Structure formats: C-alpha cells, structure tokens
Amino acid sequence: MGSCIGANIRRERSRLGWSQERLGREVCRGAGVMGGPVGRQEVSRWEQGKRTPRQWLPFIAAALGVSMDVLMEPQKPDEPPLPTLADFLPDDDPLAPLSAREGRRIGMGQVGDLRERVHGLRLADDVLAGGDLIRPALRELRAAVRLYKEGAHSGEVGCALLRQIGELAQIAGWIASDAGQHADAERVYRLGISAATQAGDRTLAGNLAGSLAYQLSNTGEEVDGARLAQAALDGAGPDAPPKARALYLDRVAWAHTKAGEAQPAMRALGEAGEALAADGAGVESPAYLYWVDAGELRVMESRVYTELRRPLRAVPLLRDVLSRYDTTHTRELALYLSWLAVALADANEPEEAAATAERVITLSETVTSDRTAARVRVVRERLEGYRDVPEVRAVLDGAA
Known part of the structure; x- marks a missing residue:
C-alpha cells in the first residue's frame, strides 16, 4: 500500500509542477505546523514507499486538491512520465528576476576574469579537498550572483555571466558535497541548473543535474538519483558533446548501480564508452570536461563491478x-x-x-x-x- 500511495503522491505533485519541497510546505501550512517536520527528504521517503504518511494523508490530499481515495487507489501499470530538468529548478531562485539593476557597467572583461577564477577553483579541487575549498568557493559564487544582479550589462554579457555562474555552481556544489554539506550543495546545484537553463546551455544544465544526481545516489536517495541522472541525459539530448554524453551516461550507470539495477548499469557503461569514442569527430566538448577520458570511464566501470x-x-x-x-x-x-x-x-x-x-x-x-x-x-x-x-x-x- 505504501508504494501505491507514494507513486500517487508523486504523480499528483508532478501534475501541479511542484517540487518535493513545495509539497512539504503546503502540507505543513494545511496542518498548521509551519516549520514542522515535513521537508523535501520526508516527501521523498513517502514517494519512494520508504515511509507511509498515515497522519499526514488528509493534509497531503488537501494540498494536492484530490480526495484521499485518489491517493490510496492501486497504482496503474503505466509509469509516470520521466522528469525534466525543469522539475529540479529551485523554488526561490536568486536569479529569477532577470532585470539587472543600474549599477556599474559589466563587460566581457569581467566575464573573462570570472572564467579564469572558476577554472582556477576547478584545478584546485584536483589536489585539495572540500573542507579546504568550501569557503572560497561559496564566496566566489555569492560574488558572481551579485555581479549579475547588481551590474548593468548587455544581453550577450548577461548570458555569458549566467554560464559562468552555472560553471561556478557546479564546482562549488561538488566542493560542498565533498565537505559533507549536502543541503548546501543541493541548493547550489539547483541555482546552477537555473542559470544554465536561462543561458540556454543544455550541456551545462545536464552537468549540474548529473552532479546533483550523483550526490542523491550516494546519500540514500537512490530512486531520485536515478530519475535525475536520466533527466540530465535526456535534457541534454542526443547531440550533446561526446565527453558530456559519456559523463551523463556514467552517472546513469552509477545511479542504477546504487539502486541495485545491474543490467541498466552495464548498458549505460557500454553506451558511455561509445559516446567517448566519438570525441574529436566534429562536436567540441566543453573545456570544463578536461578530466573526462578513458581512464575515468575505467574507474567508474571498476566501481560498478565492486558495488x-x-x-x-x-x-x-x-x-x-x-x-x-x-x-x-x-x-x-x-x-x-x-x-x-x-x-x-x-x-x-x-x-x-x-x-x-x-x-x-x-x-x-x-x-x-x-x-x-x-x-x-x-x-x-x-x-x-x-x-x-x-x-x-x-x-x-x-x-x-
């Protein structure tokens, strides 16, 4: 029964276009317990069937605008539609108001400076751990968002800034996750997905979504991790650069592995190798994927076999x-x-x-x-x- 209820909750939540965090807030509001115990993780447990929301069921139904019978009915054999990256955008997005204030003029020179600092942070992460880098990483991210929101810039410069904010969010989220700050990492990743989406950069959005999926898979949210990893792959599309597609498929393989699904994991590993083999055949891969190579794919393959x-x-x-x-x-x-x-x-x-x-x-x-x-x-x-x-x-x- 719990799995049926969970699937029905997920279906009705997706119908409204709500995030798990949004549903948790609406349930608490209906129950009159603002700041109560229902957060995104609790909703995720309901939807995965790990916990049955017995006392919360009337409030869930009311929040979703359906009867309790709808939530308790047996699950139909049709699978719910796969999520899209839009499902994972933050509810309260600092980048949502896309009107920069009339501040100092920002040009491509400042964007280039930011690009160099982002790359420097990425190289530092190769040799230093999250606990050493989290403060400078988050400080750079706050400064980049402030530059975008408070500066005056053209549409071209604004788009370039958003791309750099997305790249910075990816490495800052990775660093925060490595430091054990998983909630902060998730917020940063979601902000980055928003920035990349607004910049029209599907490859970068997929990289951010895949990074978040990797964290979810490693922190006990295997079902959500697998869904998001697949959404990252689908959102980037079949024409994504070879290294990017190989990386997305690697994360799909790991997500299936953590969920105990051996055959889909092995299939994704094979497809990742095929994708990487096409590198250099016309479509240039982003510079930030410099580390994705055959050796990294062998590492993931060995980890999958170990798991x-x-x-x-x-x-x-x-x-x-x-x-x-x-x-x-x-x-x-x-x-x-x-x-x-x-x-x-x-x-x-x-x-x-x-x-x-x-x-x-x-x-x-x-x-x-x-x-x-x-x-x-x-x-x-x-x-x-x-x-x-x-x-x-x-x-x-x-x-x-």
Missing part, C-alpha cells in the same frame, strides 16, 4: 588505473584505493585488502573530505568479517 560484488572484474581494472594515477590527487587516490580494498576483500584476499586499507586510512587522514571519511567507514566494515586474520586485525585496531 555489484564482481571482484574478479573490478580488481584488474582498479590496479590498472592506480598504476598510472597522479599521486598528487590525494583524495581521488584514497577513494580509488578504497574500492580496491573492498574488491580484494570480496575476492577473499584479506591480507592484500588490509595492506590497501592501511594506505586508504593514512591518505584520508591528510584530507578534509567527507567522501574519503565515508569510504574509510565502508572499508572497515567490510574488513570486520576477516578480523581473525592478523593483518586485518592490526589495521582495524590501529584505525580504531
């Missing part, structure tokens, strides 16, 4: 990637080694898993990354089953 408990495929891929990886990228090195440690444990190689885990723990102590901290916990949990092995016990006791 699906197929270590015989995962271990060789990970060893190949790590043998050529830049050791100055400490966070990524720790993350990739964590997947290798888990795959080795699954392959019943506890001594090698312990040696790899020790490297993961040592590296993670030097970076302020929530991602690496979470992976250390996963590695330790997986090794607990081998505690009777002396090498494993030494690593676990040392980490404790």
Whole structure:
C-alpha cells in the first residue's frame, strides 16, 4: 500500500509542477505546523514507499486538491512520465528576476576574469579537498550572483555571466558535497541548473543535474538519483558533446548501480564508452570536461563491478588505473584505493585488502573530505568479517 500511495503522491505533485519541497510546505501550512517536520527528504521517503504518511494523508490530499481515495487507489501499470530538468529548478531562485539593476557597467572583461577564477577553483579541487575549498568557493559564487544582479550589462554579457555562474555552481556544489554539506550543495546545484537553463546551455544544465544526481545516489536517495541522472541525459539530448554524453551516461550507470539495477548499469557503461569514442569527430566538448577520458570511464566501470560484488572484474581494472594515477590527487587516490580494498576483500584476499586499507586510512587522514571519511567507514566494515586474520586485525585496531 505504501508504494501505491507514494507513486500517487508523486504523480499528483508532478501534475501541479511542484517540487518535493513545495509539497512539504503546503502540507505543513494545511496542518498548521509551519516549520514542522515535513521537508523535501520526508516527501521523498513517502514517494519512494520508504515511509507511509498515515497522519499526514488528509493534509497531503488537501494540498494536492484530490480526495484521499485518489491517493490510496492501486497504482496503474503505466509509469509516470520521466522528469525534466525543469522539475529540479529551485523554488526561490536568486536569479529569477532577470532585470539587472543600474549599477556599474559589466563587460566581457569581467566575464573573462570570472572564467579564469572558476577554472582556477576547478584545478584546485584536483589536489585539495572540500573542507579546504568550501569557503572560497561559496564566496566566489555569492560574488558572481551579485555581479549579475547588481551590474548593468548587455544581453550577450548577461548570458555569458549566467554560464559562468552555472560553471561556478557546479564546482562549488561538488566542493560542498565533498565537505559533507549536502543541503548546501543541493541548493547550489539547483541555482546552477537555473542559470544554465536561462543561458540556454543544455550541456551545462545536464552537468549540474548529473552532479546533483550523483550526490542523491550516494546519500540514500537512490530512486531520485536515478530519475535525475536520466533527466540530465535526456535534457541534454542526443547531440550533446561526446565527453558530456559519456559523463551523463556514467552517472546513469552509477545511479542504477546504487539502486541495485545491474543490467541498466552495464548498458549505460557500454553506451558511455561509445559516446567517448566519438570525441574529436566534429562536436567540441566543453573545456570544463578536461578530466573526462578513458581512464575515468575505467574507474567508474571498476566501481560498478565492486558495488555489484564482481571482484574478479573490478580488481584488474582498479590496479590498472592506480598504476598510472597522479599521486598528487590525494583524495581521488584514497577513494580509488578504497574500492580496491573492498574488491580484494570480496575476492577473499584479506591480507592484500588490509595492506590497501592501511594506505586508504593514512591518505584520508591528510584530507578534509567527507567522501574519503565515508569510504574509510565502508572499508572497515567490510574488513570486520576477516578480523581473525592478523593483518586485518592490526589495521582495524590501529584505525580504531
């Protein structure tokens, strides 16, 4: 019954064009408990069937303008329509009023300066973790939005500014997510989706939506993550640049993997490889996707195999990637080694898993990354089953 109710709530909410956050506010308003316990995450749990909104059902029905019977009726076999990127725009968008005030004149020179700072922040993220970068990243984003809203500029300059705000939101959201500030990251991503959409840049909007989908998939919202990853791919369209399409498909693969859907995940991985093979064949990929290459696709493939408990495929891929990886990228090195440690444990190689885990723990102590901290916990949990092995016990006791 809970899954039927959840599907019906999602259908009626989509019909109104409301976000999950908007529905939560309307339900609280109807119940007279403003600031109450119903937020976007609670609505997401209802829609996924993880929680049945028993006492809230009358207020949900009233907010949606339907009877309770409509929400409780058995789900029809037809699937609800796939979401579009418009479903994920923020409710209260700082960029929504597109009328810049009469302030100082902004030209392409200032846009170029912002572009250089955005690229510098992106390069810094290659070697520093989210905890070190979150303050400067959010400070740059606030300044960029203020420049757009308070400056006077032509339509061409305004569009270029919006693109840079979108690019900045993508890297700032990624940094916030790495710092464990997931709510802030989601708000930043949604603002970026809005900026990219208003600039008419579907490729950038897809990159932002895919980044948010990746966070959702990794933070217990696998169903929403899969839906948004697919929406990012569909929204960019079949003519998206090869590297962009490969990246979107990689995120679709990961979303299906986290949702326990092996076949769609493997199919998306294959399509990602095909998309990347077309790079350089006419359509130029955006400069901000400089890091998307065959090595990155192999990393994702190995992670998918590890998550699906197929270590015989995962271990060789990970060893190949790590043998050529830049050791100055400490966070990524720790993350990739964590997947290798888990795959080795699954392959019943506890001594090698312990040696790899020790490297993961040592590296993670030097970076302020929530991602690496979470992976250390996963590695330790997986090794607990081998505690009777002396090498494993030494690593676990040392980490404790």
